[in-house]
């Protein structure tokens with residue numbers, strides 16, 4: 001798989017390369033997803049479209065909110081265990097899926113740089129601004145680190161990753177929880193096939209807990225999560241000539257114990273008619289009509305380990321905080337599942 005282009009920098013930074021896989025065709029994929037999702041019942045939009053430059057900035061603000069425990073809990077686990085994780089995985093390359101601002105990543109990069117002769121970081125994210133800004137920051141901060149960033153979709157473009165030795169694939173932040181069970185099984189199976197005998201996968205998962213704490217994390221007092229949620233409507237307005245009135249929708253987030261997930265929705269606060277010009281689509285909303293915009297699954301250890309095993313991956317490390325709020329699980333291809341490439 002070849003990139004559609006490369007971002008260039010002046011002056012050229014020899015240890016930095018940024019491949020762009022997310023070309024103009026993403027607009028077609030976006031249009032198809034919006035057409036399908038808003039034309040279905042119940043109406044639904046994929047969460048990856050929250051993350052344009054504004055959405056990525058809003059997510060970074062969410063990670064600093066007092067109610068949003070996942071980021072600081074995962075960070076604390078990494079502060080304690082990153083050296084051990086990198087050592088036990090024998091990693092020389094860090095590939096990060098949905099890397100975002102790559103702030104927590106520094107905790108994995110530091111032991112990697114210490115142990116690897118030629119350390120390489122490969123962030124992949126849908127958001128160009130996130131990959132570009134993080135890559136430049138890390139190159140400037142860490143002498144000897146090479147960065148090969150990929151602006152693309154980790155569900156479509158992993159075939160275009162650069163070949164590299166002893167890769168630790170990190171999938172942090174609980175992003176895997178945005179996938180329902182079938183979707184996740186399909187994704188992990190494909191990812192598992194990419195892993196060679198020297199590679200490992202580190203997955204960050206949010207754990208099941210009391211619903212009050214979960215719901216508070218997605219209903220912050222400052223309303224940043226509400227702004228983030230509505231940003232998906234702004235991306236439709238900006239890219240597909242939509243005329244959603246963002247004030248016409250309220251942010252809803254609640255824990256669904258049956259599915260063990262937080263569900264985020266946008267609820268119309270009055271009857272309204274919305275046009276999406278690029279799709280030649282008109283949508284009628286009654287007051288109270290909703291669009292599901294995200295699920296965020298909350299796992300038990302048994303559940304995530306079962307999902308990994310179904311995908312042919314064998315868990316061999318479990319790192320959590322003392323209150324079991326969040327966990328990182330380390331896995332490798334099970335014997336007999338190693339990719340031939």
Ligand SMILES: C[S@@+](CC[C@H](N)C(=O)[O-])C[C@H]1O[C@@H](n2cnc3c(N)ncnc32)[C@H](O)[C@@H]1O
Pocket residue numbers: 047048051056059063071097098099100101102104124125126127130152153154155172173174175
């Ligand atoms: C919940 S944020 C987590 C960011 C960071 N890993 C962290 O732990 O703070 C999810 C990130 O994944 C990216 N993302 C979501 N779906 C993606 C996809 N299909 N392909 C590439 N990036 C994706 C988003 O742009 C965003 O930066």
